[in-house]
Amino acid sequence: MSIFEFFQALFQYEFLQKALFTSVVVGIICGIVGCFIILRGMALMGDAISHAVLPGVAISYMLGINFFFGAVITGVLTAIGIGYVSQNSRIKHDMAIGIMFTSMFAVGIVIITMMKSSADLYHILFGNVLAVRMSDMWITLGIGVLVIGLVVLFYKELLVSTFDPTMAQSYGLPNKWIHYCLMAVLTMVTVASLQTVGIVLVVAMLITPAATAYLLTNRLSVMIYLSALIGVISSVFGLYFSFTYNLASGATIVLVSAFLFALAFFFSPSQGIVWKAHKSRKNRLELLEK
């Protein structure tokens, strides 16, 4: 199927429009939040929180409430738990992350297999963007507006506390609160991404576009825009491949973003290893000629 036919289908099918809209929003917010996650050295934390959302989602299903609430509660509880364990024992931060998130994830799997068919589990874990309902779309859009609003309003505070937490603290910014708010935002982003990429692959959408942008610019503001753009491109092309070849949407979206990362890794004008190698080779040759 050509891109042209994909666009035709897009006008024809409402489910595809919903899927595209949701994945674009997810691409944007994952890209934005991912920048702060990687610059704070919390890539692993992002993985943990996204997995820890599972029991919350399962319990919400059981209680018949919107899974948004359950997810935020278990996500934030896990973040607090990780902080508590690593600060109050010789257990290191990465060990605490490994213990807490796998346990939470296991609890989630047990609950889901106890109550429902495994089809639901599969969709939560790996996403099924073509089955996005109207209500899911609104939740995603709401989370998107909230996340963008928070980042715009608190951009200054996020920048200082990420770049120089000591300075932030010395003039009275509540670093701890900023950290836990970011964790709450992270759980919301995970919820928004549930149907597009699924729990297991959310972390890729958080880290890969942001890391790609990180290789391309020296300004945080530019990095955020670039990262969001890369997220959108990955979502659109990922959806195209998913729809055309009948593949899992989460996987195709993540693969497109990984491909973009590889491009930046090799060909970024300032950081790309191809240019670096080329430059040092040129330098060596010039020295030889002298």
Place this chain on the structure above:
Amino acid sequence: MNEALKIDHLYVSYLGNQVVKDISFSVNQGSLVGVIGPNGAGKSTMMKAALHLIPRDKGDVEVFGEPLKKWRKRIAYVPQRSDIDWDFPITVFDVVLLGTYPKLGLFKRPSKSDKEWAYECLRTVGMETFSDRQIGELSGGQQQRVFLARALAQKAELFFLDEPFVGIDVASEETIIHILRDLKKEGKTILVVHHDLSKAESYFDHLLLLNKNMIHYGASEEVLQPEVITKAYANQFSFLQPKGVNVTS
């Protein structure tokens, strides 16, 4: 003269070890004070605890007779270079602009005049031609000057610098000490953690000599007396004893 900073019986412990013991001193407005002492003497820890950046076991800190909290936005802190992520996507100018953030408060962005002021501060430290560079591309001395510019941009009353002269070039060191003296003339109060005794007397008017305990606090020439210095550094030279050299307090 106005008392700018008063520290009263400050104690700090780390993992159950007492690293700062019973430190009390006060600094008059317009002084340039060096905090000196051997490695592991708790110089940086003392400074961080004084600024409430790390928890303390005991001890009050007053700034101009009021609790430190009231003065937080008027206190500039220049961290050790090792505390900064130099790969962070931020330009030299934007680092200096951070200095205008404390007084802006929530939701406000730096205005045109804030930006002009930040550029002015960058010019003061002689780094204006580097304003668009990523901070990691600079040399150590240049980085230190940029962070000093950020402190200037904060229009602070008190300046705390943690080891600003470590691993930097002579020109940058000259520039920095020159600016610190200018600040002193304007009535600002400056505390500098420093470990190079050779320049301590020429740089600072007062010295605080630490070795976990407070050894001495006073005018520089008074602190740099052999018997006073020996008290702080004695156990650093215990390795000389087998060679027959005895340094005791």
